[in-house]
Amino acid sequence: MKNHLLFSIQNKLSSLSSAERKVGVFILEHAKDVIEMSTEELSTKAGVSPATVIRFCQSVSNEGFTAFKLKLSAESMVDKKLYQEINPRDSIEQVKDKLSLRIQHTIEQTNQKLSDNSIQQAAQLLKQSDRIYIYGMGASNVVAEDMTQKFLRVGKTVIHSLDHHLITASLSAQHENSVLFLISNSGEKQESIKLAKMAKELHVARIVMTHNANSELASLSSIKLIHDTSEENKTIRSAATTxxxxxxxxxxILYYSYIVLDFDENIDKLSASHKIVRDYF
Known part of the structure; x- marks a missing residue:
């Protein structure tokens, strides 16, 4: 899958060093010109050292300057406004284009970050567990609710609540052969961290879904499911959507990986669930 280099630069600017940020800003404003530049020329234009240009390319694309320019040339004709945040002057068509670009980029980044081995381990753990406890705050609770209905339909016992006290009480009473599934974009929500610590003390396996592999919550996990690294924007917050x-x-991906572990049996359960809902509602 194609990786959107210019969007990656825009998305990572705030996490770069001040010198590398100068290189990124210059490239975003002069993408076509940079394709024809040498390392020395770009460093002079951006006001940094040639070594900084090399470090920037490694930080953004894990490649040297020549390979970086090849990727850049493939995107040089794209309207750079598409990589900017949504603003009041955008038409509906521009909003569509910006969001579709961000969504595609998010999926590509998640495919790179999400470990196949972690998915397989998590699916097996969910299969072997008698109970799944699920917790997520804010927008992560939307994902928690979706996970709840999915796994209920294939016959799993699922306990989901926004009340972390309820999760704590229930898990402490029924922790044998259970798994705790925590969803947190930042991986730094104290409620999720405390639940993970409690589950660890009870020797309950913890599956954590987060974008922050270095977060405290991730460090408390048995299995980490890492998705994209989009950052929150302080205005419209399109990154919150992505x-x-x-x-x-x-x-x-996790759900379908679980389904195929016992494909025929799970399909029968889904069909039976669908039939009951159709017949009565």
Whole structure:
């Protein structure tokens, strides 16, 4: 899948060093010109050292400057406004184009970050567990609710609540052969961290879905499911939308990986569930 280099630069600017940020800003404003530049020329234009240009390319694309320019040339004709945040002057068509670009980028980044091995381990753990406890706050609760209805339909016992006290009480009483599934974009929500600590003390396996592999919550996990690294924007917060999409996308990969572990049996359960709902409602 194609990776959107210019969007990656825009998305990572705030996490770069001040010198590398100068390179990124210059490239975003002069993408076509940079294709024809040498490392020395770009460093002079951006006001940094040639070594900074090399470090920037490694930070953004894990490649050298020549390979970086090849990727850049493929995107040089794209309207750079598409990589900017949504603003009041945008037409509906521009909003569509910006969001579709971000969503595609989010899915591509999630495919790179989400470990196949972690998905397989999580699916097996969910299969072997008698009970699944699910917790997520804010937008992550949307994903928690989606996960709840999905796994209920294939016959799993699922306990989901926004009340972390209720989760704590229930898990402490029925922790044998249970698994705790925590969803947190930042991985730093104290309620989720405390639940993970409690579950660890009870020797309950913890599956954590987050974008922050270095978060405290991730460090408390048995299995980490890492999705894209979109950052929150302080105005319209389109990244909040794409992070939710990343979580839902990662969840569906996990769900279908679970389904195929016992495909015929799970399909029969889904069909029976669908028939009951159709017949009575």
């Amino acid at each position: 992070s939710l999409i990343a979580q839902l996308y990662a969840l569906n």
